[in-house]
Amino acid sequence: MFDFELTWRSLGLDFVQTALLAAGVLAVVAGVLGPLIVMRRMSFAVHGTSELAFTGAAAALLLGVGVEYGALGGAVVAAVLIAFLGSRESDRDSVIGVILAFGLGLGVLLLTFYSGRSANKFGILIGQIVAVDRTNLNVLMIASALVLIVLALIYRPLLFASVDPAVAVARGVPVRSLALVFAVLVGVATAFGVQIVGSLLVVSLMVTPAAAAARVTASPWKATVLAVIFAEVSALGGIVLSLAPGKPVSAFVTTISFAIYLGCRIVAKVRDRRRRVPAVTTTATPVPV
Amino acid sequence: MPIPVLPNARGAATNPAVQLRGASLAFGSRTLWSGLDLDVAPGEFLAVLGPNGSGKTSLLKVLLGLQPLSAGSARLVGKPPGGSNPQVGYIPQQRSADDVTLRGTDLVGLGLDGHRWGTGLRHLGERRRRVAGAIASVGAASYANSPVGRLSGGEQQRLRVAQALIGDPRVLLCDEPLLSLDLAHQRAVSDLIDARRRDANTAVMFVTHEINPILRYVDKVLYLVNGQFRIGAPDEVMNSKTLSELYRTKIEVIKVGGQIHVAGAQSALCEDEPHHHTLDERVS
Numbered sequence: 001m002f003d004f005e006l007t008w009r010s011l012g013l014d015f016v017q018t019a020l021l022a023a024g025v026l027a028v029v030a031g032v033l034g035p036l037i038v039m040r041r042m043s044f045a046v047h048g049t050s051e052l053a054f055t056g057a058a059a060a061l062l063l064g065v066g067v068e069y070g071a072l073g074g075a076v077v078a079a080v081l082i083a084f085l086g087s088r089e090s091d092r093d094s095v096i097g098v099i100l101a102f103g104l105g106l107g108v109l110l111l112t113f114y115s116g117r118s119a120n121k122f123g124i125l126i127g128q129i130v131a132v133d134r135t136n137l138n139v140l141m142i143a144s145a146l147v148l149i150v151l152a153l154i155y156r157p158l159l160f161a162s163v164d165p166a167v168a169v170a171r172g173v174p175v176r177s178l179a180l181v182f183a184v185l186v187g188v189a190t191a192f193g194v195q196i197v198g199s200l201l202v203v204s205l206m207v208t209p210a211a212a213a214a215r216v217t218a219s220p221w222k223a224t225v226l227a228v229i230f231a232e233v234s235a236l237g238g239i240v241l242s243l244a245p246g247k248p249v250s251a252f253v254t255t256i257s258f259a260i261y262l263g264c265r266i267v268a269k270v271r272d273r274r275r276r277v278p279a280v281t282t283t284a285t286p287v288p289v
Numbered sequence: 290m291p292i293p294v295l296p297n298a299r300g301a302a303t304n305p306a307v308q309l310r311g312a313s314l315a316f317g318s319r320t321l322w323s324g325l326d327l328d329v330a331p332g333e334f335l336a337v338l339g340p341n342g343s344g345k346t347s348l349l350k351v352l353l354g355l356q357p358l359s360a361g362s363a364r365l366v367g368k369p370p371g372g373s374n375p376q377v378g379y380i381p382q383q384r385s386a387d388d389v390t391l392r393g394t395d396l397v398g399l400g401l402d403g404h405r406w407g408t409g410l411r412h413l414g415e416r417r418r419r420v421a422g423a424i425a426s427v428g429a430a431s432y433a434n435s436p437v438g439r440l441s442g443g444e445q446q447r448l449r450v451a452q453a454l455i456g457d458p459r460v461l462l463c464d465e466p467l468l469s470l471d472l473a474h475q476r477a478v479s480d481l482i483d484a485r486r487r488d489a490n491t492a493v494m495f496v497t498h499e500i501n502p503i504l505r506y507v508d509k510v511l512y513l514v515n516g517q518f519r520i521g522a523p524d525e526v527m528n529s530k531t532l533s534e535l536y537r538t539k540i541e542v543i544k545v546g547g548q549i550h551v552a553g554a555q556s557a558l559c560e561d562e563p564h565h566h567t568l569d570e571r572v573s
Contacts, residue, residue: 039389152408160403163389164396166381167452170353170462171404172373214390218436223390 003244010243015133019249022132022140023196023235027205029144029189030235031228032151034210035220037186039162043207045082045183048096048103049190052078054199055107056191057124062114067124068136071199072143072191078103079187083180127198127250140192147185158182159220196235197250204254205231212257212264216271230260304367306331306460306492307352312361314347320516321347325361327511327520331459332490334483334506336497336523339513345496348513349462352494353379366459373404378458378491380449380466380482383442393433393440393448397423400452423455424448427481443474450481461485463495467502475502482506500527501548523549 010016037046056074057067081099086092111121123131132140151158160168161175169175186206193202209230213223238253305328313323321344329335337345350356351363354371363369366376378400398420402409409416424433427447432440437448446466453461461482467475483506486493495503500510500523510526512519514535519526526532527549532540540553 035390039391153406156399156403156405156407156409160399163391164399164403167379167400167449168403169355170379170381171400172354172371173404218390218392218438220390220395 002241006244007240011240016239016243018134018137019132019239020236022137022192023239024232025137025141025144026189026192026196027231027235028228029147030193030205031209031231032148032224033186033189034206034227034231035213035223036158036162036182037207038210038214039159040179040182042186043203043211044093044096045079045086046186046190046206047203048082048100049075049078049183049187050194050199050202051100051107052103053187053191053194053202054124055103055110057194057199058107058110058114058121061116061120061124062110066136067120068139068191068195071124071194072188074103075187075191075194076184077187079183079190080180083183087176087179123198124194125198125200126248127194127196127201127253132195136195143188143192147188150181151185154178154181163220197238197253198248201250201254204250204257205235208254208257208261209234212261215261215264215268230257234260304331305329305364306333306366307335307494308364310362312351312363313359314344314351314356315359320359322513322516322518323360325518329460329492329494329509331492332486333508334486334493334495334503335509335511336495336500336503336507337511337513338497338500339518343513343515345513346464349464349494349496352460352462353377375456376459378453378456378461380446380453380461380463382465382468383446383449383470385438389438391437393429393435393437393444394420394424396437396448397433397451397455400455419455423451426454427451441474443470443477446470446474446478447481450478450485454485457489459491461491461493463493463497465497466495467497467499472502479503479506504547504549527551 037043053071053075056070056072056077058070059074060067060070063070078099082092082096085099086095114121119128122128157168157173158178158181160171161173161178165175190202190206193205197205210223210227212230213226217223217226234253234257237256238249238251241252241256242249307327307329309325309327312325312327314321315323327335337348339345347356351358352365352370354369354374365374368374368376398416400423401416401419402412421430424430427450429444429447429451432444433448437445440448449466463482466482467478470478479502482493482495483503485491493506495507497503500507504523507523510519510521510523512526512532512535515537517535519531519535521531527542529540529542532542532551532553536553538553540551543550543552
């Protein structure tokens, strides 16, 4: 049974409000990057990047420095590696698999050397948003603002390169450099996502909302707005729902974003069928009298 | 930096839109073509023909600045190729665009400002007006708001024409734009390209493996075969004597009902096999 009373009281707590604010900021970034990630078919790259964010976070834990800096370092290294080694579409899939597997293995090894609280270990895998403090929040907000500003400046050439690479190249758009810059932006966002939903589940915030939006609209602008809304509902809703049961936030975030995705698929299907109905009736054979 | 006016240029009206001088392209020991001198005047329609691997698409890559010449020089409207030159429009082959989040209007809009940095929020009204105008000019208004992936190949290519023309280019580079279209759409799309060069005096370079769909419009042919080439009016190039010389084998050119049929050693010709080189192979 869901405990409204307890949820309401928890919402008044300082660290819960910090967590909500952090999740809200991250969801904006994830929602804005998401449609481009989906168009560029980078879901697996995001997953690979987040696994290396885990490796970086594990190293940071061992060295006793801030987990967020380790995650950031790992994610950016992974993003650049994937962009360089996997610049040919035919190679990309296997390159990501190779990097992901190595990073995960290394991270697990690093964790076995760590003798601190085991909750910290678990935290970088499945998220530990309640551990976000004011300093983390400031770093997150600055990084998010930077990501959004860079994205605004490169948005049109990046969209061109993502949906129409042949013509973009012909028009002088630096497609390769843009791929690298975008990979770094995704790496930064992923590193912060790791703190909220954990490295295993970052995809649910970076990809699922945008994949859902792509089902119901073909307009890049509308897809971006919808993806931000879906990411906010998933992230904030996930935190609120997790308060009373005291279970990991990520379970709720992933469930909500998956439910939204299913809903969008159903909406698209229904709409498709409705669109097809007039065509069917005009070509139907006459009903025998 | 001002571009020096070439000595043979006689005023702006006769400045060639495309100019190649002593142009050569070689990959290692293999020379695709060399000593190529070519002028395409404003409003002129040039067809680039030849078998697979003769360097037709490579020629377009040179003019787009994606491939440096091994020797010689290239100029488009007085400038060297490359960069985001708004004077140059490009129409690619039709290919499936199934799963991109993109409407026809977005595709055309990218032709206008997709190469620009910054947000571009200040000019949204003007942008909308120009996109609508370009879409209307190719008769695509009824489906321009549909997802690109749901459109037929012919509808997509109409939008491609609008995408290339919205920037008001002086040179239009076309890479097999009729490939995989049915006859009606081949005609519709090539009519649009022809109308543009007549109305706006835009030079057209049209790479194709099949001249018949565009034969009515072609002023000049560049025929490339194994490092050799001929340039001239369609009748001067598309005849048995010239093509036999080019292919160094017996070729019969037969004209039937306003169409040209090239018969000869099929192995040398490969006219029926369109090439599938695309520019994005370099980047993806």
